[in-house]
Amino acid sequence: MSAFREVRIPADLCAAAQQKFGSSFASVQELIVFLLQELVRGDTSALDAAERQAVEQRLKDLGYI
Numbered sequence: 001m002s003a004f005r006e007v008r009i010p011a012d013l014c015a016a017a018q019q020k021f022g023s024s025f026a027s028v029q030e031l032i033v034f035l036l037q038e039l040v041r042g043d044t045s046a047l048d049a050a051e052r053q054a055v056e057q058r059l060k061d062l063g064y065i
Contacts, residue, residue, distance in 0.1 A: 035058070
């Protein structure tokens with residue numbers, strides 16, 4: 001992985017994400033990296049509409065979009 005950049009996210013949002021996705025991701029950083037990688041992948045068109053909508057809704061619920 002390349003160099004890291006700092007991103008500021010509200011503490012309560014991080015806590016909510018950790019509580020909701022903590023069993024699937026070791027950290028909020030890991031969750032965010034996963035979500036961003038999914039969104040910028042070259043083959044995002046391979047996601048069906050329901051999967052794409054689910055990812056977008058998760059990002060909205062977390063306050064990222």
